[in-house]
Amino acid sequence: MRLDKIVYNPFVRADESASKVMTDVIIALIPSIIISTLAYGFYPVAVILVAISSAIVTEYLFSAIFSKDTKSIGDGSAIITGILLAFTVGPFTPLYVVAFGGATAVLFGKLLWGGIGRNRFNPALVGREFMTIFFPVIMGSNFIWHNKEVLNIKEITIFNNDFFDHIFYNVSGSIGEYSSFFLILGGIYLLIRQRISWHIPFGMLVAFILLVFVFSGYDLTYSFGGLFLGAIYMATDMPTSTSSPKAKVYFGCMIGVVCIACLVGGVTDGYFSYAILLMNAFVEPINWALRPKVWGRDKQIFTRTWQTALITLAILATTILVIYIHHLDGIKYLIYFFIVYSIVRFILMKMDKNILESK
């Protein structure tokens, strides 16, 4: 007798699930949501809710049509994508634009790539780029970011020190950036729950801050809130980041490097977004070059250093190219290409079921 369906070990499992991971991320983001209401009451909440609903509805419809399996809604990843997307836009962004962002985030950021875990680029940031490209006038205008008339609490003073008070609460920039303090607090929660490791945020923050000093002559303007939002929540997105300690530190560092390169290169808006999306594209080779040294085997220092150097060069070259394209106002063509590529890839994948199905 030959058994077709062997049941493999292990027969006990850790009390873990994808939805537990996602729930923890949502919990970590809640304080920042609350802080945003202190500033603008219901406006940011509306943006967040619309982004979430749009993401969920899109995922539901897509799954119902293409895979007849709508279970994936339950994993909570669409909720996170919605919140994170909302965190990167202004509280007065028109809600239909937000809905568009939420839908494109899950569609082009995740679903067309084969669903959760199979995506290459951070969905929330993909959604944000789509909003920028398809609604350039609205996304480029000032009114979406602030409105003094409906501002509830202008500032909070606890520390008698402007810097720390601003870290705690500072109404400027996007919805998620108001409180670095609560972003960090959420990050600490995720660290304790082992949903993120320290490597990526550490690498990114260290590289970023060091380079800010190195390029202090350039008078770079950046936001702390944005830095923490990017470092703790965007760069650490599991499917689109590296997976072993060394690769994580390198990945984080290079995001910091690309950020500063963008700033120095005159990209003042969305530089975090560019940096993270650009680095997302290099996850695979970084994971390979900086994989852990196998038990009892050679370090292969020479090969690995060489590979890492090549990857670094490629990243820097791509960065310069992206900055150049940005100044030519050509990012939209990249996005058009991305749209065509994702769709063609999806069709090919549908034809070859082996790639899509988990078994």
Next chain:
Amino acid sequence: MHIESMKDKTKGKKIIPLKAPHLLHVPLPELFGNKPEPVVETGKRVKKYQVIGQAKEGFPAKVHSPVSGIVKKIGNILQADGKDGLCITIENDYQEEIDETQEKELVPEEYTSEELLRIVKDAGIVGEGGARFPTAVKYDVADQEIKTFFVNSAECEPYLTADYIIMKEKTAEFFEGIYLANLILKAKEVVIGIERQNKELEDIFAPFFKQEKYKDYKLEIVPDEYPQGGQLQLIDTIKGIKIPDDASSADYGYIMSNTGTVYAIYEAVVKHKPLIERIVTVSGEESDNYGNYRIKIGTPVGHILDTIEYTKKDPMIIMGGPMMGKYIYDLDTPIHKGAGGVLMLKKENIERLSCIGCGYCVDVCPMYLIPMKYEEHYRKKKYHKLKKYSIDDCIDCGSCEYICPCNVPLMESIFKGKSKLKELENEAG
């Protein structure tokens, strides 16, 4: 990685001999392509301890009859790995008539190491930790100098207490077994490795360490980590040396044996008993009769369930530990020499999701591999990539899938990937 131990259920249970079954299916396991051949015929009577299987060539260990009785059948029975395996089915006549061909009267000290090695070989002793590699082959180190003889008593699998109970109840026999084994190996240093959760053994061992014979033996208490009981992991924890997976530890001057194995050596040398039974932890969820049983090799799993009056419907039965054990499909599947446990666990419907790249498997892999890549490349049929990601260094410990929040079929990909690679290599010649 820490895993809930579940050992408390059976740590306090004394060793009880399990009533021998009416029918035994004694396996003749293949090793490196060589099989022990049956040396008895259907219908003939065999005595207890009589050799019933012996390989014409190669390494396989001898197989003895655990009971006296009639050979009913020689044929295939589904084994714990899900494949058919040749077994000799013996109908027990409960006469316990012993085959007296073996010599008696002995003072172990008067044996030469060659004689001891022959006894170990004749007794059909294999590694009881699970791998079932013939001990006599392992111990045949010739002129190689052995620095350290490790007794692997880490027993890192949850639930299992078979090794623990030997050390607790049969301490004198355990120490004598180590002593006899080391008469063969002549290692300068003897180290017993136990996990911290079994620290109470330290007090039980204390009087033995005072004896002249054992006074140089060392006890190492290692962390309660899985897979601490892996040979490579234990050597690394104690000696800080990472031996590659495909290397022979003897080349590094190290030999390691499991608790059950040294106990079997004691039984073979002092009691003239070939390896026909072993201590098995019977445990799992909800039963009053769980414990540590002395069970004859070839006892069908179904007989164990009947004897302990297991009444729950449709459990998942596992032979071995829950991390590396095998799923039992057929109640006729017999206990083999490497089976440290029979576990009745709750059947669960496992929902398999796509990998989300969390990297937990990379964090816990004891061999520092990237397990998630095995699932990806196996799914995509890129078998050469499995090799590129060092799948041959995987020790099948199951840590990656244990921790996986998405229940990605990592072990299935690894096992199938490995056999696929073997297939491809054979095709290529």
